[in-house]
Amino acid sequence: MTDDPFLLTLLPTTHDLGGFKVHRTLPNRERTTVGPFIFFDQMGPAQLAPGTGIDVRPHPHINLATVTYLFAGAIDHRDSLGTFATIEPGAVNLMTAGRGITHSERSPASVRPDGPALSGIQTWLALPAAKEEMDPAFEHVPKSDLPVVDGIGARARVVMGSLWGESSPVTCHSHTVYADIHLRPGGAMPIDAEADERALYVAEGEASLDGLRLEPSTLYVLRPGIAATLRSASGGHVMLCGGAPMDGPRHVFWNFVSSRRDRINQAKEDWKAGRFALPPDDHDEFIPLPEVPLTVSYP
Structure with a gap:
């Protein structure tokens, strides 16, 4: 038996x-x-130059759901379903790609003259094999609809799933937990064994778990069943994520995730051949399929 709560760093x-x-x-x-x-x-934190902004051109996804959660700034989302939504700090954009979707992410025109702020977390969730080819969907959940839980000198927003006796209204396609934890100086928050797989990430400031320091920008995977206390001496901002183990390995190539490699190869050919629909109000440009993408992971 080990006292180390971390399985992997x-x-x-x-x-x-x-x-x-x-x-x-x-x-x-x-x-x-x-x-x-x-x-x-x-992403970030950053303050972009006046007159600039982020412009992520239309691109495709399959067999996953994307979750965008901002700490600062704003992003305009457009997708091939015809959705337009502006996400701001504390709200959730959940885009379920399913059998296929395209979207773009751009800084709103209103914030470009002064130079937009940008800070937040973007995650992808693999869909269960039985749901990989579901119809694409989008939902925006405002900050005011997400439950907030108080700790000792701490406050946590439940982004997805159920934690500390509160449940988020954001759709979960499999058992998922996701929380945004703010610790004031001297603050503490319990980390309970609410899921089989969990990880902690210090986005800003400093924090420790049962006296063990957590380095910034590092994902600490917790041992199953571990219950511990998150603390901060000078103040910190920590994300908690996890859920049930996936029902098998997943392949990743660029923006495509699937339990089947042949499905990813089909998506690559479909994108090159122009068989994905583009967002109706953002279709004049797109990101071409890269030869060597930054994100590749094969089991």
Whole structure:
């Protein structure tokens, strides 16, 4: 029996996207998923130059759900379902790709003159095999609809799933837990064994778990069944994610995730051949299929 609550410590791969950095801890060579979470990116924090913004051109996804959660800034979402939604801090954009969807993400025109702020977490959730080819869908859940739980000098927002006796209204396609935890100086929050697989990530400030320091921008995968206390001496901002183990391995290539490699190959051919519909109000450009993508993970 070990006193170490950590099963794995996953260091980030950092990409400089010009004006801001992205720290990616999933997928990782040591671990592909934590519960359904198969992609975990921290964007920023950054203050972009006046007159600029982020412009992620239309691109496709299959067999996954994306979750966008901002700490600062705003992003306009457009997708091939005809959806338009502006996400702001504390709200949730859940886009379920299912059998296929395309979307774009851009800074709103209103924030570009002064230079937009950008800070947040973008994750992908692998869908259960039985739901991989479900109809695509989108839902926006405002900050005011997400439950908030108070700890000792701490406050946590339940982004997805059920934690600390509260449940988020955001759709879960499999057992999922996801929370945004703010610790004031001297604050503490219990981390209970609410899921078989869980991980902690310090997005800002500092924190420790049962006296063990958590390094920033690092994903700490917890041992199953461990209950511990998250604390901060000077203040910290921590994300908790996890859920039930996936029902088998997943393949990842670029923006495609699937339990079947042949399905990913089909999606690659469909995108090259123009068989994905583009967002109706953002269809003049798109991201071509890369020869060597930044995200590749095969079991």
